[in-house]
Amino acid sequence: xxxxYLLLTGLLLELQGCASYPHNPKLDHYNLDKGYRYDKLNxxxxxxxxxxxxxxxxxxxxAAALSYGVLEKLRNxxxxxxxxxxxxxxxxxxxxxxxxxxxxxxxxxxxxxxIFKDKNNSGFLRDFLYRDIEGDLFSQFFYPSNWFRxxxxxxxxIDMATDFYDEEIFKGVKYAELxxxxxxxxxxxxxxxxxxxxxxxxxxxxFDPMCADLGGVALARAVAASSDFPxxxxxxxxxxxAGSCSYNPQQPGxxxxxxxxxxxxxxxxxxxxxxxxxQDSQQRPFIHLLDGGIADNLGLRGPLQALVxxxxxLNLPVKMSTGVIKKLLIITVDxxxxxxxxxxxxxxxxxxxxxLKVVANVPMDNFSxxxxxxxxxxxxxxxxxxxxxxxxxxxxxxxxxxxxxxxxAPKIPQLDFVYIGFDLLSNPAERNQFFNMATxxxxxxxxxxxLRNVAKRLLDESVxxxxxxxxxx
Amino acid sequence: MEYVFVSFKEDxxxxxxxxxxxxxxxxxxxxxxxxxxxxxxxxxxxPEKVDAVIQETTALSPYKIEFN
Numbered sequence: 001x002x003x004x005y006l007l008l009t010g011l012l013l014e015l016q017g018c019a020s021y022p023h024n025p026k027l028d029h030y031n032l033d034k035g036y037r038y039d040k041l042n043x044x045x046x047x048x049x050x051x052x053x054x055x056x057x058x059x060x061x062x063a064a065a066l067s068y069g070v071l072e073k074l075r076n077x078x079x080x081x082x083x084x085x086x087x088x089x090x091x092x093x094x095x096x097x098x099x100x101x102x103x104x105x106x107x108x109x110x111x112x113x114x115i116f117k118d119k120n121n122s123g124f125l126r127d128f129l130y131r132d133i134e135g136d137l138f139s140q141f142f143y144p145s146n147w148f149r150x151x152x153x154x155x156x157x158i159d160m161a162t163d164f165y166d167e168e169i170f171k172g173v174k175y176a177e178l179x180x181x182x183x184x185x186x187x188x189x190x191x192x193x194x195x196x197x198x199x200x201x202x203x204x205x206x207f208d209p210m211c212a213d214l215g216g217v218a219l220a221r222a223v224a225a226s227s228d229f230p231x232x233x234x235x236x237x238x239x240x241x242a243g244s245c246s247y248n249p250q251q252p253g254x255x256x257x258x259x260x261x262x263x264x265x266x267x268x269x270x271x272x273x274x275x276x277x278x279q280d281s282q283q284r285p286f287i288h289l290l291d292g293g294i295a296d297n298l299g300l301r302g303p304l305q306a307l308v309x310x311x312x313x314l315n316l317p318v319k320m321s322t323g324v325i326k327k328l329l330i331i332t333v334d335x336x337x338x339x340x341x342x343x344x345x346x347x348x349x350x351x352x353x354x355x356l357k358v359v360a361n362v363p364m365d366n367f368s369x370x371x372x373x374x375x376x377x378x379x380x381x382x383x384x385x386x387x388x389x390x391x392x393x394x395x396x397x398x399x400x401x402x403x404x405x406x407x408x409a410p411k412i413p414q415l416d417f418v419y420i421g422f423d424l425l426s427n428p429a430e431r432n433q434f435f436n437m438a439t440x441x442x443x444x445x446x447x448x449x450x451l452r453n454v455a456k457r458l459l460d461e462s463v464x465x466x467x468x469x470x471x472x473x
Numbered sequence: 474m475e476y477v478f479v480s481f482k483e484d485x486x487x488x489x490x491x492x493x494x495x496x497x498x499x500x501x502x503x504x505x506x507x508x509x510x511x512x513x514x515x516x517x518x519x520p521e522k523v524d525a526v527i528q529e530t531t532a533l534s535p536y537k538i539e540f541n
Contacts, residue, residue: 253490253509261506264528268506308474309504310489317474317502321495382474385532392533407478410500410532 019149021159021237025216027207030247035204036175036214038094038314043184046091048319049326050081050472051413053094054185055300056101057368058227058293059335060439063100065129065448066335069455070420071108071115079472088469094314096188096201096299098292100441101333102226103128103169106219109187110173128169129448133441136168137161158224158233166220175202175222176215186314188302190292191225194235195284198274199295200225201302205313209278210287211245212238225289235288242281251279254311271311298368300332304375320413327414329468332372333455334421336365338435372419379415386412418465420458430454474502475527476535479510486513500535503527510538 033040056067074089081091097105107124108115117123119130140146140160149155166172178187189202200206202222207214225236242248258265258272277284292299306314319325343350350358389409396403422434434454437447459465479487481497488494489508495501497512510523518540530536 253492257490257507257509264526265504265506268504310492310494310502311504315492317504318493318495321499321501378474385474385476389532405533407500407533407535407537408498410476410502410535412502 019152019155021154021156022162022218022221023239024207025213026241027211027213027245027247030208030211030245030250034179035207036179037204038186040179040182041184041186042182045086046093046184047082047084048093048324050079050091051316051319051325051328052088052092053096053303053328053330054092054105055298055303055330055332056095056097056105057299057332057334057336058099058101058291058297058439059337060100060227060441061129061133061443061448062337062434062437062439062451063333063335064103065443065451066420066455067097067101067104067333068115068124068129069452070331070333070459071104072452073456073459075116077469079469081472088472092185094188094303095185096190096302097226098190098297098299099227099229100335100439101299102189102223102292105187106170106189106223109178109185110170110219112183124169130445131442135442137164137441140164154237156234158228158236161233162218162221162224162236165224166218170218170220170223173219174215175217175219178219179215188299189219189222189226190296190299190302191222191228191236191289192292192294193274194288194290196274196277197295199292199301200287200289202226203313206278208245208247209242209251209275210238210281211241211243211247226292228289228291230290230294235290238287238289240278240281240284240287242279242284244281248279252311258311268309268311271305271309293364296367296371297336297364298332298334298371300330300368300371300375303330304371304378307375308378321411323411325413327416327468327471329416329418330375331418331420331459331465332375334368334372334419335451336368336421336423337437337439338422372417375417379417382412383415385410414471416464416468418459418462418468420455420462422454424458424461425454475505476530476532477501477503477508477510477527477538478535479512479538479540481512481518481540487511488513497540500532512540 057063071089075087077088079086079088095105095109115124119125146160150160191200193200202214204214228236255272255275258268261269306312306316310317343354393405396405422431425431478500479497485497486493487497487501488511489503494503505528507526512518523538525536527536
């Protein structure tokens with residue numbers, strides 16, 4: 001009996017000891033020609049001259065369904081670009097996503113058109129969108145094998161959720177497959193670095209200073225980190241191998257330059273400092289990630305930074321300056337809800353739970369609003385620069401025909417920003433219906449259908465979208 | 474955004490902080506701040522590099538850098 005007890009105890013400890021989060025592999029050598037990088041994609045079917053960026057917000061299944069509806073609409077929008085007939089979806093270059101939106105973005109990046117398989121077949125609709133993911137995740141707690149694994153300090157509920165997503169939704173796809181396939185869209189799954197409170201994007205440029213190889217990371221892991229809702233799940237752990245791949249002596253040139261920019265360009269300076277923290281595996285041997293919505297619930301900060309800075313992986317200014325991009329369209333899909341809570345109807349102060357809800361959501365919503373405003377302003381400024389130049393040139397030709405400006409006009413493409421959100425719905429009852437939809441990974445089939453349909457309608461009703469489509473038909 | 478114009482006798486790729494910025498003799502978009510400019514390829518130009526603080530430029534009056 002005693003021997004049996006010892007054997008069982010040994011087996012349990014063994015099981016528990018083996019259970020660990022999947023360790024992200026080391027990068028042997030820092031190499032800009034390898035890894036998941038936008039410039040390494042080579043998709044012949046997708047032109048860069050028509051550059052389309054989609055951003056998918058957080059908001060559980062509500063966000064996943066709304067963004068899915070947008071994909072459906074773009075697929076059904078025929079275009080003719082550079083003499084070639086296709087649809088707008090096939091021209092999407094980048095999808096940047098957060099939390100619930102990352103499921104749709106990740107699935108489309110991994111499986112392409114297969115995302116549109118109907119509900120009767122294994123695919124996104126059956127395996128994720130119309131599925132009670134919350135219930136299925138909860139049922140994982142009843143598997144004895146998970147009891148032992150969860151008893152390990154190195155394996156937590158977020159790792160269990162990752163395994164579930166990997167097996168049931170993403171079918172074991174790793175970033176290496178996206179690298180080998182070289183097809184667009186380029187996927188930017190965003191999480192939040194818990195220690196820094198800043199955006200952490202699953203792309204090789206973010207993994208380089210950690211000497212970590214994104215190729216060996218499961219897509220499910222990125223999506224799980226992006227949707228790692230605080231309290232419901234513990235933070236996800238990544239290993240930091242910094243110092244082992246010759247990155248530090250060859251760090252990108254912009255970092256040393258940006259370190260001098262505290263007074264001139266504080267946001268560039270801050271980005272450099274944040275980036276450098278990953279280069280120190282003594283100080284930060286592990287990185288802990290939480291839901292991307294904490295740093296940016298729209299998934300728009302990455303593309304915004306790429307628009308106004310040459311320091312990023314995507315580097316849109318160089319694609320504009322060289323005339324590669326002729327038209328740039330950014331569509332932001334915001335599934336933000338706004339539960340109808342009137343705290344002012346009574347003199348009794350709201351409960352602690354309600355206060356916490358406000359504390360958690362209000363700063364995030366304000367930040368999202370500020371992000372879209374910053375993007376709009378950036379577009380306006382670029383257009384103003386272009387128009388000022390052209391106006392000056394035409395005045396010069398009018399009054400002084402022999403004179404020429406000393407430098408050529410900057411190549412600034414047509415810029416369009418389309419925002420899709422429930423606040424655009426004009427019918428108050430309908431708006432409230434969507435604003436009151438829960439943030440959950442389990443919505444009814446009719447709610448999901450409504451979300452898919454409203455996404456299409458909002459695009460149809462968008463003046464900017466309609467104008468844009470006319471220019472490519 | 475800021476603007477920079479790098480002149481050179483031939484069409485070459487301009488590097489800012491070691492990364493492609495665009496082509497010579499074009500008005501190029503660049504983020505505000507400190508930068509180090511060089512040309513890609515043959516080192517048949519002078520000076521070897523130009524360090525500059527790019528700010529307060531416009532599309533009509535970009536920061537001008539001359540390589541010979």
